[in-house]
Amino acid sequence: xxxxxxxxxxxxxxxxxxxxxxxxxxxxxxxxxxxxxxxxxxxxxxxxxxxxxxxxxxxxxxxxxxxxxxxxxxxxxxxxxxxxxxxxxxxxxxxxxxxxxxxxxxxxxxxxxxxxxxxxxxxxxxxxxxxxxxxxxxxxxxxxxxxxxxxxxxxxxxxxxxxxxxxxxxxxxxxxxxxxxxxxxxxxxxxxxxxxxxxxxxxxxxxxxxxxxxxxxxxxxxxxxxxxxxxxxxxxxxxxxx
Amino acid sequence: xxxxxxxxxxxxxxxxxxxxxxxxxxxxxxxxxxxxxxxxxxxxxxxxxxxxxxxxxxxxxxxxxxxxxxxxxxxxxxxxxxxxxxxxxxxxxxxxxxxxxxxxxxxxxxxxxxxxxxxxxxxxxxxxxxxxxxxxxxxxxxxxxxxxxxxxxxxxxxxxxxxxxxxxxxxxxxxxxxxxxxxxxxxxxxxxxxxxxxxxxxxxxxxxxxxxxx
Numbered sequence: 196x197x198x199x200x201x202x203x204x205x206x207x208x209x210x211x212x213x214x215x216x217x218x219x220x221x222x223x224x225x226x227x228x229x230x231x232x233x234x235x236x237x238x239x240x241x242x243x244x245x246x247x248x249x250x251x252x253x254x255x256x257x258x259x260x261x262x263x264x265x266x267x268x269x270x271x272x273x274x275x276x277x278x279x280x281x282x283x284x285x286x287x288x289x290x291x292x293x294x295x296x297x298x299x300x301x302x303x304x305x306x307x308x309x310x311x312x313x314x315x316x317x318x319x320x321x322x323x324x325x326x327x328x329x330x331x332x333x334x335x336x337x338x339x340x341x342x343x344x345x346x347x348x349x350x351x352x353x354x355x356x357x358x359x360x361x362x363x364x365x366x367x368x369x370x371x372x373x374x375x376x377x378x379x380x381x382x383x384x385x386x387x388x389x390x391x392x393x394x395x396x397x398x399x400x401x402x403x404x405x406x407x408x409x410x411x412x413x414x415x416x417x418x419x420x421x422x423x424x425x426x427x428x429x430x431x432x433x434x435x436x437x
Numbered sequence: 438x439x440x441x442x443x444x445x446x447x448x449x450x451x452x453x454x455x456x457x458x459x460x461x462x463x464x465x466x467x468x469x470x471x472x473x474x475x476x477x478x479x480x481x482x483x484x485x486x487x488x489x490x491x492x493x494x495x496x497x498x499x500x501x502x503x504x505x506x507x508x509x510x511x512x513x514x515x516x517x518x519x520x521x522x523x524x525x526x527x528x529x530x531x532x533x534x535x536x537x538x539x540x541x542x543x544x545x546x547x548x549x550x551x552x553x554x555x556x557x558x559x560x561x562x563x564x565x566x567x568x569x570x571x572x573x574x575x576x577x578x579x580x581x582x583x584x585x586x587x588x589x590x591x592x593x594x595x596x597x598x599x600x601x602x603x604x605x606x607x608x609x610x611x612x613x614x615x616x617x618x619x620x621x622x623x624x625x626x627x628x629x630x631x632x633x634x635x636x637x638x639x640x641x642x643x644x645x646x647x648x649x650x651x
Contacts, residue, residue, distance in 0.1 A: 268561045283554075300558065300564075348559060
């Protein structure tokens with residue numbers, strides 16, 4: 196579904212992505228973990244070209260990601276994205292947030308967009324919040340609304356860029372539950388996260404990044420129980436002890 | 438006060454011209470400002486450069502110079518239009534540069550994540566500007582745009598210098614006949630103040646109505 200080859204990205208002199216290759220099969224859930232500054236968020240943002248890579252190639256569903264313009268917009272319509280800070284449209288209600296893109300990008304009628312939006316909001320458990328402005332919702336509710344908004348486009352793959360990092364601890368669970376449900380339904384997902392429990396439970400494969408490189412990748416139980424590299428062992432020792 | 442009241446029809450006619458010029462040039466300025474800001478924050482380097490040059494040029498020339506240049510210069514190169522029309526177009530283009538700058542500060546105040554989320558959903562740059570970024574930008578710049586509206590109202594009086602008989606010119610004519618500058622120009626000034634007060638009232642209401650929880 197996603198095939199990235201030789202991605203390189205610099206921010207000024209800082210080499211953030213270093214020859215990164217990544218393959219995500221249809222229906223696969225890939226969880227990307229690693230220390231802060233390891234390039235995992237940048238990798239995620241490169242996949243739909245919110246951050247253009249300086250070199251390398253990305254194919255989504257066999258199609259090279261276009262450089263810009265309408266072709267790029269069409270591709271992004273098929274790639275859902277969930278952000279750390281939710282980024283719900285502040286001037287629209289939750290319902291309108293979910294309806295906007297299907298109507299403007301897919302040309303869906305208002306009535307149908309509204310019906311789908313209500314269904315999706317019910318699916319993520321916030322049906323009763325539909326008429327509210329995003330700022331009136333809790334962080335967990337906002338992030339679930341953002342997931343519903345992305346799902347409304349019926350994406351082929353979903354990217355999650357640290358979806359629970361901005362949440363109060365008590366709200367992390369409700370968002371992870373929605374994501375676990377999606378994974379169980381067969382959605383292709385790339386999840387950048389610090390939630391090791393989620394990685395172990397929901398991932399088909401864990402990708403460990405450090406210093407802009409993919410250091411280790413493997414099936415979650417094998418990775419968490421017996422990491423092969425010293426760097427991964429060191430990282431897990433730090434995050435799993437408390 | 439009788440100096441003014443005796444000439445009420447002429448002064449009234451001047452006020453009508455001022456109101457028409459204000460409405461027409463503000464509408465034009467709003468359109469120009471939207472187009473310029475879209476170019477200026479857009480992804481196409483050439484359009485960005487054109488928009489930047491436009492804003493820098495028009496903001497750095499006095500409106501009176503532009504008016505005189507247009508009224509006397511354009512006919513020389515074969516562009517002829519009515520005096521009032523020419524003045525309205527010049528004022529619209531000039532104030533459009535200010536509106537573009539006010540809007541740009543509004544766009545900058547909208548968090549980058551809003552545009553990113555819109556683009557990630559597949560909206561084109563134009564769509565994300567129109568449906569997501571600009572509606573939020575506008576809400577933050579209601580007050581500055583109200584100020585530009587008031588400045589524009591006052592600036593229509595410069596058209597008097599190139600022969601348009603709007604409120605200031607009408608008042609001046611009455612004064613030439615009556616030689617009573619104080620009542621005549623205080624009267625005209627009050628009319629301008631009334632327009633500005635209306636603008637202030639409307640922007641205040643708008644700002645409260647459009648307020649968005651963040």
